Amino acid sequence: MASSSSSSSTQVKKITLKAADGKHFEVEEPVAMEMETVKSFFVGNEDAMKDMVVPLLNVSSEHMPAILDFYRNHSEFRKRTPPPPAEEVKAFNEAFLENKSDEQLMEMIMAANFLNTKELLNFLTEAAANRIKNKSVEYVRAFFGIENDFTPEEEARIRAENEWAFDGLDED
Amino acid sequence: MTNVENIPYELMTLILLKLSVKSLLRFRCVCKIGYALIKSPSFISTHLKSHNNEDAHLVVHNFEYRFIDDSNYPFEYSLFVDKTLKDLSYQVLDSQFPIHGELNGPYDGLFVVWQREYDLIYLCNIATRETRALPKCRFGYPHIYGCGYDPLSDGYKLVFLRLFSLEDGSNYSLDSHVSLYSSDNDSWRYLQVSELRQYFCRYYSC
Known part of the structure; x- marks a missing residue:
């Protein structure tokens, strides 16, 4: 997993996510909250935050690092002032899709749908559309x-x- | 390759919504469910909404008087290739418009082309390259008209408003007619709406 470069003296709260195959991922709270499914798990349940493990039944651990990397980078892009140049975002997105098979892309679309994150789902469905748009x-x-x-x-x-x-x- | 059981229908729809009309017309051949989906009014209207802004182009309607030779078309439709207009080159759209006339729109994706000299009106969808000639309207030219998609009837409606002046001896009054075209049954309905007289009087006085 990519390490958070913004580590300061204040401790960033971590949330543990459990992928479909049982593998655990420790994720910084703001990154985890990019996923509506994770967020809704904690709504009205603030006390449970520290030690609760959130099961993500439809997401394979194979795709977790890439998905988390997407959230980290895109939330940083959104917050940055001035906004990042379009080429930088494009370069990240292209690198993200490189070497992903059609099957992996489909699995990630299903994961993004389960995690209920519009930005990722939108990005991946667009990528799938680009793969078929000029095809027979x-x-x-x-x-x-x-x-x-x-x-x-x-x-x-x-x-x-x-x-x-x-x-x-x-x-x- | 991937297995169909794994891809929920709703996610396939999200992917199809990102495609151009040309790709969608081709992919109607993929399977029966796909055909029904791509033809469905809800899919078409969602697709139109999601592509309306990003695909904004400027259509230009050139009008030239050419009295020398009647065989020359006095009209030309073209589209600026570069949305930002930094590059002013354009693509002539005439292959998509088989007929020529006064162009208005787009109204929910459709253009209205009016050939005044023959009193003929056409609805044109550039994206699907479909053109339909409308049956003649009983009241001829409207003073005002509008067009739009009607989700209730799953079709397009065209509304013509026409004002008539009536002279009865020394009395002078106005009468109005509303003609409504529905694309689902390809016909006109005629309504007389007396309240519109008021509206017309104001419209013309300002």
Whole structure:
């Protein structure tokens, strides 16, 4: 995990999160509170904060470090004055997605949905859309793991309705 | 690759909402559920709302009088390629507008094109490249009109307001007609709204 560079004399409160496979992650409170699911766990239950372990049943420990890294960096981007240059944010985002398979991306989308964090979910769904936007119908079926349930005649008819939408696609 | 059972429908919808209309028209072929989703009014209206601002472009309508040769189109539609207008090059949109006329809009994604010389009105959706000629309106040119999406009927409505002056001997009065076009049944309805006379009088006096 990336270490917090803003460590000062004041002790930052930590919250322990437990991934689906039982692995524990100690996370600084403000970072943990980026996740609505974690936040709602503590609402009206302030006393429980110190030692309670928050179970995250739908998030695999494989993705936890990357997800936490995203929250740390993006919350820092939001707070910084003047705001960071667009290239810096873009560079972080591109590095974040590098070497992530389609399957890993989908798993992280589901994790972001479970953690109820709009910013991450928005970012990841945008990334998934970018991977398929100029692709063929066959590629998209494979991407989502969808079986074609149209007859060849039905499919040909729908294609014919908007022939122009099939021009200028990327190679699969 | 990924397994469909793992991807909830709602998350697939979130991904599809980020795509362009061109991609969505193509992906209607993916499967029956996808087809129904992409065609559904709620998806279309959410998609329109989420893309409305970020995809803002300026459509320019050029009007040129060319009396020399009737075969020349006096109209041209174009789109500035660079949103910030630092680069003033533009893309001619005429392939997306098969007809030419007075352009208004967009109203919830649709343009209204009016060919006054033939009294013909078209609704054009540039994104899907669909154009529909409207049936003729009984009352001809409106003085004011508006257009928009009606979620109740899941279609577009076009409202025409027209003012008539009535002369009866020395008495002079105004009458008004409202014509309402609905895209779901592709027809006009005609209403007489007497209160509108008041409105028109004020409208013309200011």
